[in-house]
Amino acid sequence: MSYLNKWLKQTHTTIFSSYAIMASFSTYVCMYAFRKPFTVATYDGMAWAGMDYKILLITAQVIGYMLSKFIGIKVVSELPPYRRASGILLLIGLAGLALLGFALTPPPYQLIFLFINGLPLGMVWGLVFGYLEGRQTTELLGAGLSASFIVASGWVKTVGKWLLLSGIQTHWMPLLTGLIFTIPLVISVYLLHQLPPPSLEDEQQRTRRAPMNREQRWQLLRALAPGLTLLIFAYVLLTAFRDFRDNFMAELWQSLGYGSNALLFTATEVPVAVAVLAVMSILMLIKNNHRALLLYHLLIGLGFILIGFSLWGLEYSHLPPPLGMTMVGLGVYLAYVPFNSILFDRLIATFRYVGTAGFLIYVADACGYLGSVGVLFYKNVGQSDLSWFNYFVQSGYIISGLGILLISGGGFYFFRQSTSSLAEKKRLV
Numbered sequence: 001m002s003y004l005n006k007w008l009k010q011t012h013t014t015i016f017s018s019y020a021i022m023a024s025f026s027t028y029v030c031m032y033a034f035r036k037p038f039t040v041a042t043y044d045g046m047a048w049a050g051m052d053y054k055i056l057l058i059t060a061q062v063i064g065y066m067l068s069k070f071i072g073i074k075v076v077s078e079l080p081p082y083r084r085a086s087g088i089l090l091l092i093g094l095a096g097l098a099l100l101g102f103a104l105t106p107p108p109y110q111l112i113f114l115f116i117n118g119l120p121l122g123m124v125w126g127l128v129f130g131y132l133e134g135r136q137t138t139e140l141l142g143a144g145l146s147a148s149f150i151v152a153s154g155w156v157k158t159v160g161k162w163l164l165l166s167g168i169q170t171h172w173m174p175l176l177t178g179l180i181f182t183i184p185l186v187i188s189v190y191l192l193h194q195l196p197p198p199s200l201e202d203e204q205q206r207t208r209r210a211p212m213n214r215e216q217r218w219q220l221l222r223a224l225a226p227g228l229t230l231l232i233f234a235y236v237l238l239t240a241f242r243d244f245r246d247n248f249m250a251e252l253w254q255s256l257g258y259g260s261n262a263l264l265f266t267a268t269e270v271p272v273a274v275a276v277l278a279v280m281s282i283l284m285l286i287k288n289n290h291r292a293l294l295l296y297h298l299l300i301g302l303g304f305i306l307i308g309f310s311l312w313g314l315e316y317s318h319l320p321p322p323l324g325m326t327m328v329g330l331g332v333y334l335a336y337v338p339f340n341s342i343l344f345d346r347l348i349a350t351f352r353y354v355g356t357a358g359f360l361i362y363v364a365d366a367c368g369y370l371g372s373v374g375v376l377f378y379k380n381v382g383q384s385d386l387s388w389f390n391y392f393v394q395s396g397y398i399i400s401g402l403g404i405l406l407i408s409g410g411g412f413y414f415f416r417q418s419t420s421s422l423a424e425k426k427r428l429v
Contacts, residue, residue: 041160066122090120098113159177237406238335275330340365
């Protein structure tokens, strides 16, 4: 046990939370430097087998990332805590080697290396979140971690765009961006690994967190299958839309007349991260897990509504593009962040299951990236003549409407289930 670990056990909650957010946030930002920079290039005029080359590159990585989520259902839920740090570094190191292959290989063989790049990276989130879940402050910690993928994509794209504008070749830019973040990554993972496990008081409030075997995983899924199905379908829609916005931000800004401004990739995401962090921090104050679970459903529903409203404002020029894109991002992440940080943590705490929220996060994520792949292929095959912006708006309307219906159904189911559970406990007492 290190001196830092001992100090964190004794320090004030505010200092502990600040430390945990800083360590997890910086770790995940550094991971993004190995995942997203290649998307800042537009690959104009490039195609293979009659398909847009950038769509093929993104699809190859997303398929690898999606398979990683399926693998992560087992790995993340079973991996002992003491192996998390080495696991994070190993996974990101493998992704970096794949980017070297991407740099050295001509098209279309680069697709193989982006697939390999995505394959390990999908498990990093679960390993990082494993350090944070099951605590009384998990809302705040999860929001801080989630803020990383809101702003990280913009930050690393800004770095990637700067490298391109500096004359770095497109196929070398992703690897060089990753190398810039390598030393901060190692330091961040070390600091993250010093976090002590949840205290006894945490376990009393949020239930004990422990690795789950196959039977325990199936038992949880069977017990809450109807509600989880509705949530996962909502998340599939949300992931597909969020991923499309993230991967094709360069094309969207180009179509809106802002293609040469590299700072916009970051400037529109930072306010979103701050707003989401503030909302999640307030919800941390709610100690009652039953009530908090329902409020998170309402928050996700609000996110879906804001997506539709903001797209309407953009389409009909009621909102200037920077403000409109920021509001769309706010709607996306108000709905998306709870799924990735605290919704399932509160769900496990509400129904008193001993296990890991990471397991449910990875079930949802694995299904979510299937939807992301489907959206990419549909754009290339079914809507190839539609502009990036029009496809973005039309798909967003559909996702907003369906998402509201699905999350409403999920909220009603879990309200009934948790109310019945509370009534049963009172009867037994």
